[in-house]
Amino acid sequence: MGGGGRGMGGGNRGMTAQPDAVSGTAQAGQARQRAATDTGIRKLAVTSEGPAMTDRVDPRFGRAAGFVVVDLETMETTYVDNGASQVLAQGAGIQAAETLANAGVQAVLTGYVGPKAFTALTAAGIRIGQDVENVSVAEAVRLYTTGAVSFADAPNKPAGANK
Amino acid sequence: MIYAIASGKGGTGKTTVASSLVSLWDGPVTAVDLDVEEPNLHLFLKPEIHRTDPAYIEIPEADESKCTLCRACSTLCQFKAITVMGQTLLIFPEMCHGCGGCLTVCPEGALTPGRRQLGEICHGRAGNVRFIMGRLRVGEAMSPPLMRQVKALFADMVAEDDKADIIVDAPPGVSCPAVSAVIDADCVVLVTEPTPFGLHDFKLAWEAFSPFGIPMGAVINRAGIGDDSVQRFCADKGIPIWAEIPFDRAVAEAYSRGEVVARAVAPLRGTFRQLRRNMREAAMAREAACAR
CATH class of the missing domain: 3.40.50.300 (P-loop containing nucleotide triphosphate hydrolases)
Structure with missing residues (x-):
């Protein structure tokens, strides 16, 4: 079984993703836009069904297919596979949190986070934006940069609910 | 029999x-x-x-002042019951199967036996x-x-x-x-x-x-x-x-x-x-x- 940080199997897909979708609205909301330099959040992970910005947000945290990691200054993306969590009967959320900590992200956007994953992410200093679902990864990032996603101070699912 | x-x-x-x-x-x-x-x-x-x-089942308890975050315990644990996140050693007691492996491998003596009630x-x-x-x-x-x-x-x-x-x-x-x-x-x-x-x-x-x-x-x-x-x-x-x-x-x-x-x-x-x-x-x- 995987220890921490073996989840980079997807590799760097190096996309300069969807400049139209993101930058158009970003300019409109510039006054409220969250700049990476202000928030201290430069690398943002989004739980995703696939590696592209057009893929949908996977609402599950621990059992998410993977994470699209966005550098908010350059808008470059990488994909981190979450296979190490899929093989665990229990503790997927903790494993996923480890994977994100090793990927060096400062925040994650997802649908639901259970209590153990929440504790683990918080200990690693990773902020959590919950209730992001039914949108593409690009749209989730846009929602974040325009200030529409707030960070949670409590988990929104009971343990093991995302199996 | x-x-x-x-x-x-x-x-x-x-x-x-x-x-x-x-x-x-x-x-x-x-x-x-x-x-x-x-x-x-x-x-x-x-x-x-x-x-x-x-x-009861034996679970680890941590003395954080002795822990050097070496991850020997978290690498061993197959059940994500003990893990290092950032600068914090985290224990999830309900995930622990009680194998005692983490207590054995800890080189710093930072883990001691605690317990979780299984039942009666x-x-x-x-x-x-x-x-x-x-x-x-x-x-x-x-x-x-x-x-x-x-x-x-x-x-x-x-x-x-x-x-x-x-x-x-x-x-x-x-x-x-x-x-x-x-x-x-x-x-x-x-x-x-x-x-x-x-x-x-x-x-x-x-x-x-x-x-x-x-x-x-x-x-x-x-x-x-x-x-x-x-x-x-x-x-x-x-x-x-x-x-x-x-x-x-x-x-x-x-x-x-x-x-x-x-x-x-x-x-x-x-x-x-x-x-x-x-x-x-x-x-x-x-x-x-x-x-x-």
């Missing part, structure tokens, strides 16, 4: 058979409820419980029958560690007195708890019912338990309903049918009143005595074969 009363399908009559066997046993016997997630043998045997002991073990007596029951704590997910503690109690009894007989009411199914209940037995009684559903789960149980090489026989409960598919399967695989309990209103009524059916329904006494003989012979034959 340890006799496990098991079944693939739940609700086939394990407790009915176990309680009847206990009540007709012709020697010192201990009745053990190993269905720790939902013990119910006591409802029929109505033992007087004279002692209840809490049961009740000791009692019903007439001449000694009674032991494990009961899992509500919210606890792991039953085999508690079952192991109950099994250690009766293993000691058997080690002290080789005439001691243990009748185990096992949990249903074929997963870890069921396997844990039958794996140390000298003889397994598989209770089933003669229906397609009964046959389906009977097959699973037979497939799961066969590799242990423990003598197994079938008890067909509610005989007379359904079809003859279980009998045909037994004939095909050479599984002896040790008893058939007829589908009978008198049995159902006794059961519904919480009575031991072998006591309440006179014609069943012969059936259970024959079952007892068959179980004994199978267990003795195995013992003789092992001695050779």
Whole structure:
């Protein structure tokens, strides 16, 4: 079984993703836009069904297919596979949190986070934006940069609910 | 000898058979409820419980001042019960299987044994029958560690007195708890019912338990309903049918009143005595074969 940080199997897909979708609205909301330099959040992970910005947000945290990691200054993306969590009967959320900590992200956007994953992410200093679902990864990032996603101070699912 | 009363399908009559066997046993016997997630043998045997002991599993506790965040523990743990996130050592007690590995590998002595309650073990007596029951704590997910503690109690009894007989009411199914209940037995009684559903789960149980090489026989409960598919399967695989309990209103009524059916329904006494003989012979034959 995987220890921490073996989840980079997807590799760097190096996309300069969807400049139209993101930058158009970003300019409109510039006054409220969250700049990476202000928030201290430069690398943002989004739980995703696939590696592209057009893929949908996977609402599950621990059992998410993977994470699209966005550098908010350059808008470059990488994909981190979450296979190490899929093989665990229990503790997927903790494993996923480890994977994100090793990927060096400062925040994650997802649908639901259970209590153990929440504790683990918080200990690693990773902020959590919950209730992001039914949108593409690009749209989730846009929602974040325009200030529409707030960070949670409590988990929104009971343990093991995302199996 | 340890006799496990098991079944693939739940609700086939394990407790009915176990309680009847206990009540007709012709020697010192201990009745053990190993269905720790939902013990119910006591409802029929109505033992007087004279002692209840809490049961615990060992989990790590951390002295963070000694921890150097080396990750030796988190690398070892297969269950994500102990992990290092950022600059913090995190322990998730409910994930811990109690293997003690993290305490062994910690080079700094930063981990010490703590405990999590698994449930309780009740000791009692019903007439001449000694009674032991494990009961899992509500919210606890792991039953085999508690079952192991109950099994250690009766293993000691058997080690002290080789005439001691243990009748185990096992949990249903074929997963870890069921396997844990039958794996140390000298003889397994598989209770089933003669229906397609009964046959389906009977097959699973037979497939799961066969590799242990423990003598197994079938008890067909509610005989007379359904079809003859279980009998045909037994004939095909050479599984002896040790008893058939007829589908009978008198049995159902006794059961519904919480009575031991072998006591309440006179014609069943012969059936259970024959079952007892068959179980004994199978267990003795195995013992003789092992001695050779």
